Amino acid sequence: MSPELSKSGPIWSLGTMSGTSLDGVDAAMLLTDGNEILAFGQSDYRPYSDEERGVLRAAMGRWDGTEEAAAIVVAAHGALLGGIVGADLIGFHGQTVAHDPGGRGTRQIGDGRLLAHMLDCPVVWDFRTADVESGGQGAPLAPFFHHACARWMEADEPLAFLNLGGVGNLSWVDPGVEIPSDPGACLAFDTGPANAPINDLMHARLGREMDEGGALAARGRADGRILDRLSAHDWFDRLPPKSLDRDDFAWLLEGVADLGDADAAATLTEAAALCVARGLAQCPSVPARMLVSGGGRSNPVMMAALSERCDCEVVPIETVGLDGDMLEAQAFAYLAVRSARGWPLSAPGTTGVATPTCGGRLSRPEEAVEALSSGGEG
Incomplete structure (x- = not known):
């Protein structure tokens, strides 16, 4: 291991995220020792083209035959990250x-x-496999970073971090517990569908990628029968931690098939909020605040629905000085350093793994020949 990675002090790590909403690639720099957050650095974003997005969408749910999509992912990340200098490590x-x-x-x-x-930089990748192979859910992986954020904020009571991407992810963290892998520090789980059904609806019906600003949902009325069916789903009886695939609630799109565009969008938006509220009820205590990141925080209809259904203050994460667009990329910058130093990325309370578990694969530039000769997709 190089001195930059093995030393105990902080290094600049560059993290990335390409989420299931398929909008593009986020990248963000973070100065961290894998425990504390010392500084936030440069960030950038590269949207996928319509053509690229189409190939990626066709790869969803596939376990093989995704070579073209994999090539797009690597090329897009390379183009974006090549413009950001100063990283000692990359979390991909x-x-x-x-x-x-x-x-x-x-x-x-x-x-x-x-x-x-x-x-020409070391890369930590394949973050989730080790957790799954150890009996965990493999997701969500951001909670340890959320715990670090709460301590960076000098919070003195439990907080909830909610990411509204394709799927909703909730982290309940107690910053009073110093080590994130210790019992009581973090509880995390997927709440249910968030933006994915809405985005799929907009794409299928209107040829658009999202309900910008919740404009369509604002003109509709949510269908109570569909929401009642959702609320009765056995997903909400399962104790966290738990995780979902993007399309596990695909029946929601079928459920709104007979509704008009506005009512369908309103129903799916309200459904996301319902899932979060049901999840919040499974947390150890009501958090002081729910800090919202991801695309959903820019949807005022969804944010209003969350405020109506949840028994705590619901605010965009920018309220506390964090970047809701780059939080997940920053999380993988943080996790990359922890992985390179052999520290846990997950714990029983975050993924359900039996014991705190490290993960990720560290690859150096000289390993490219092996990658090219292996013929694998990665």
């Missing part, structure tokens, strides 16, 4: 295309060895 999440922790496992496409060669 890749693109999740399938997630079945109780069965076939989890699959993120994109080969970190190729990226290490392209950028």
Whole structure:
């Protein structure tokens, strides 16, 4: 291991995220020792083109035959990260295309060895496999970073961090517990569908990628029968931690098939808020605040629904000085340092793994020859 990675002090790590909403690639720099957050650095974003997005969408749910999509993921990340200088390490999440922790496992496409060669920088990747192989859900992985954020904020009471991407992820953290892998520090789980059904609806009906600003949902009325069916789903009886695949609630789109566009959007938006509220009820205590990141925080209809349904203050994460667009990328910058130093990325309270578990694969630039000769997708 190079001195930059093995030393105990802080290093600049560059994290990435390409989420299931398929909008593009986020990248963000973080100065951290894998425990504390010392500084936030440069960030950037590269949207996927319509053509790229189409290929990625076709790869969703596939366990093989995704070579073209994997190449797009690596090329897009390489183009974006090549413009950000000063990183000692890169945390490359890749693109999740399938997630079945109780069965076939989890699959993120994109080969970190190729990226290490392209950028001449060590890359940590394949973050989730070790957790799943150890009996965990493999997701969510951001809670330890959320715990670090709460301590960076000098919070003195439990907080909830809610990411509203394709799927909703909730982290309940107690900053009074110093070590994130210790019992009582973190509880985390997927709440249910968030933006994915709305985005799929907009794409299928209107050829648009999202309900910008919740404008369509604001003109509609949510269908109570569909919401009642959702609320009765056995997902909400399962104790956390727990995780979902992007399409586990695909029946919601079928449920709104006979509704007009506005009513369908309103129903799916309200459904996301309902899932979060049901999840919040499973937390150890009501948090002081719920800090919202991801695309959903820019949807005032969804935020209003959350405020109506949840028994705590619901605010965009920018309220506390954090960047809601880059939080997940920053999380993988943080996790990359922890992985490189052999520290846990998950714990029983975050993924259901039996014991705190490290994960990720560290690849160096010189390993590119092996990657090219292996013929694998990554």
